[in-house]
Amino acid sequence: MAIKNNFRHMKNIRVLMILMVVAFVYMSTPNYIKKALIYLFPGIEDYKIFYNREIISDNSIPWSSAHDYMNTKLLKQERDSLEHYKTVAYLIIQNDSVVYEEYWDNFDRNSLSNSFSASKSIVSLLIGAAIEDGYIDNINQSVSEFIPEFNTVSHNKLCIKDLLTMSSGLNWNESYINPFSMTTRAYYGDNINELALSLKLIETPGIEFKYLSGNSQLLAIIIENATKKSLSEYMKEKIWQPLGATNKALWSLDKEDGHEKAYCCLNSTARDFARIGQIILNHGMINKKQIIPEEYIKNSITPANHLIDSKTHKTVDFYGYQWWIINHNGKQIPYARGIMGQYIFALEEDNAIVVRLGHKRSKNYIDHHPTDTYNYLNTAQRILNDRK
Numbered sequence: 497m498a499i500k501n502n503f504r505h506m507k508n509i510r511v512l513m514i515l516m517v518v519a520f521v522y523m524s525t526p527n528y529i530k531k532a533l534i535y536l537f538p539g540i541e542d543y544k545i546f547y548n549r550e551i552i553s554d555n556s557i558p559w560s561s562a563h564d565y566m567n568t569k570l571l572k573q574e575r576d577s578l579e580h581y582k583t584v585a586y587l588i589i590q591n592d593s594v595v596y597e598e599y600w601d602n603f604d605r606n607s608l609s610n611s612f613s614a615s616k617s618i619v620s621l622l623i624g625a626a627i628e629d630g631y632i633d634n635i636n637q638s639v640s641e642f643i644p645e646f647n648t649v650s651h652n653k654l655c656i657k658d659l660l661t662m663s664s665g666l667n668w669n670e671s672y673i674n675p676f677s678m679t680t681r682a683y684y685g686d687n688i689n690e691l692a693l694s695l696k697l698i699e700t701p702g703i704e705f706k707y708l709s710g711n712s713q714l715l716a717i718i719i720e721n722a723t724k725k726s727l728s729e730y731m732k733e734k735i736w737q738p739l740g741a742t743n744k745a746l747w748s749l750d751k752e753d754g755h756e757k758a759y760c761c762l763n764s765t766a767r768d769f770a771r772i773g774q775i776i777l778n779h780g781m782i783n784k785k786q787i788i789p790e791e792y793i794k795n796s797i798t799p800a801n802h803l804i805d806s807k808t809h810k811t812v813d814f815y816g817y818q819w820w821i822i823n824h825n826g827k828q829i830p831y832a833r834g835i836m837g838q839y840i841f842a843l844e845e846d847n848a849i850v851v852r853l854g855h856k857r858s859k860n861y862i863d864h865h866p867t868d869t870y871n872y873l874n875t876a877q878r879i880l881n882d883r884k
Contacts, residue, residue: 797828837866
């Protein structure tokens with residue numbers, strides 16, 4: 497009996513020790529890793545798990561419906577492509593009127609979706625607005641003029657243009673699958689600006705294109721420091737309100753009353769995301785007022801061909817100022833892009849905007865662009881051609 501009791505006692509001690517080790521590991525694990533392990537993968541409705549700052553417009557200007565609204569049906573292969581990548585919204589607007597829209601997975605025209613990295617393009621527009629307002633003189637200004645933490649011998653080489661064109665030479669780790677990466681810490685952590693301000697210059701700026709989300713966060717810090725307003729507040733003033741957005745947007749924060757996760761995480765509807773494309777089509781003008789300099793818009797959607805792509809070592813012909821540029825049937829089409837297939841295309845020759853939101857995008861690329869982008873543009877072009 498004594499032997500059994502001793503065995504049981506030793507077993508209880510081992511269980512207790514294991515529990516103590518598990519508790520120690522859990523307590524010593526950073527909160528952002530705990531969140532990453534709990535939620536595993538980002539989702540398009542993650543605004544529900546974050547604190548958010550509301551961006552409200554009391555100047556609602558709904559899109560009108562085209563005379564032939566929804567007259568065209570999707571072909572089988574078009575629908576198959578949209579549904580294969582778990583699309584939740586597909587929208588085509590031409591001449592300021594909705595031509596086609598469809599929703600899946602219980603989404604509708606009022607449903608919010610995370611933009612993910614498509615918000616980078618919006619941050620770029622806000623830099624342009626700050627230039628128009630005189631908060632920023634030009635994009636060749638040193639970042640250190642707006643961010644005191646970068647006022648060092650090495651960081652003084654870095655200018656705003658380097659951040660806009662993803663050629664900063666900073667040491668951000670862009671990994672999406674590593675739970676210890678900077679990108680994971682930025683998404684689930686509670687001090688995103690501290691993370692961005694800790695970046696070090698490890699390469700000469702303005703030479704190589706290397707896609708780093710930290711660049712976009714630093715642009716947001718510049719906007720905040722220059723305007724003395726939160727990113728959401730300035731967004732409302734310069735874009736959301738003038739454009740006449742019909743729904744509130746939510747920009748997810750790193751903590752309660754914290755900072756916007758500028759490199760991602762602006763949540764809105766397909767119809768209101770389309771208004772971002774409208775700014776491009778109107779060359780920075782909103783309601784007959786120049787909100788963003790026309791020259792800045794032009795340069796934003798022109799390839800930064802002074803750069804060399806760090807992966808292919810070829811001249812950059814696919815990226816401007818936080819805007820992707822795709823060559824589709826001989827047309828250079830600028831677009832905002834998120835990791836799960838959040839796309840806002842501005843088709844200038846057709847005066848049209850195409851928005852696609854969803855859960856997935858293709859893992860295959862053609863000339864730096866996910867292959868599904870071509871499918872959505874092909875579908876839109878067919879529908880637009882049928883209207884002629």
